[in-house]
Amino acid sequence: MLSAHLISRLQSVDWDFAGSTSESLFSAIHWYPARFASQIPATLIGLLTVPGELIVDPFAGSGTTLVEAQRLSRRSVGIDLNPIACMLGKAKTLAIPASEIQKLIQRAKVSAREALAQPGPLIGNRSEPMRVPIPSTVQTMWYTTRVREELGILWRLVSRHKEPLSALTRAAFSAILLPVCRETRHWGYVCDNSTPHGNHSGNPLKEFCGILDRFAAAYSDRDADLLATNGPKISVQPSDVKQGDALTELRAIPPDSVDLVLTSPPYFGVSDYVKAQRLSMEWFGCDIEPLRLKEIGARSKRHRVSASREYVEELGSVLHEVNRCLRPKGTCVLILGESATRKSILEQVRTACTNSGLALDLDLNRRVSSQRRQAPSITGEHLLVLTK
DSSP, rough: OOOOHHHHHHHHTTTOOOOOOOOGGGSSOOTTTTTOHHHHHHHHHHOOOTTTTTEEEETTTTTHHHHHHHHTTEEEEEEEEOOOOOOHHHHHHHOOOHHHHHHHHHHHHHHHHHHOOSSSSSSOSSOOOOOOOTTTTTTTSSSHHHHHHHHHHHHHHHOOTTTTHHHHHHHHHHHHHHHHHSSSOOTHHHTTTOOOOOOOOOOOHHHHHHHHHHHHHHHHHHHHHHHHHHSSOOOOOOOEEEESOOOHHTTTSSSTTEEEEEOOOOOOOTTOOOHHHHHHHTTTOOOHHHHHHOOTGGGTTTSSHHHHHHHHHHHHHHHHHEEEEEEEEEEEEEEEOOOTTTTOOHHHHHHHHHTOOOOEEEEEEOOOOTTTSTTTTEEEEEEEEEEO
């Protein structure tokens, strides 16, 4: 059980973070559904661990926990079923200095500008559109002819990059697909594969370079924090991102080895995380359907009679592995939200937590601002603080 002092510290935090503007610069790089506020993991990591300890996020999403762990000099492991999420997590946690990343980004921007400025029938006025090779899995309905061709050129360039530049440019390419596509309505229309309305035609080169600049700024900010904390000899802690289902990947982690498990599991029936990244899935050749079927609590499964039971059982199995991985007296924090339009399963989740062998020390509530809501019905979240 947590000490009385630590419980008091956790209870005194304003978990709403009302009016806070201290979000990580990494947060604005790539759209991702239900991404949780970076202040949450930053606060919890600072209170519950010390530098060098190991943090695991079995539902890592776009890598918010991993980013904050690295910024605070903690080791981390992130797990996610979604390959696009894993790509983002890796791109945000490169264990190299920001000065090197800035050089890589400058190279990438120069190459992109040169590729899109080549003479000939690539881009510009022409009587017949050029057919730029793009993956066969990409649905051409999402983009105007010009945007599709420019994306094809960028894709060919990005595909040739080697690591670590490849991690940055692939994530940047993924990040621009939604803002340059024809669909300007809610992202849910892309998620559900609806025919786009409108003929929006974005600027891939401008968006691509802008995302790379955001990466450069975010890494500079990370290193500035490390410098302020650790002095001139900056040592960036590693982050290991694993693509797969949480249960399987947790089983590969040695017992009694993790100091903190910090995660926001998929909210039951609220989002389709895999389908939400449809545009990136198509370009990177990822098959959506097998992943969707494995996704815990997916919105597409919400009408099944057994959906809520399956969600609690699957989450409970993951919690059993969490308990095995945690060191004695280690801590697990779950950030959970529920839709008011469906029957609450929070009590069942609490029971699953205790059945896994974890003790529930605290149940903290926070309001979710209208700007951050995944759905209008998600107005609050619970932070369940558990110990081994």
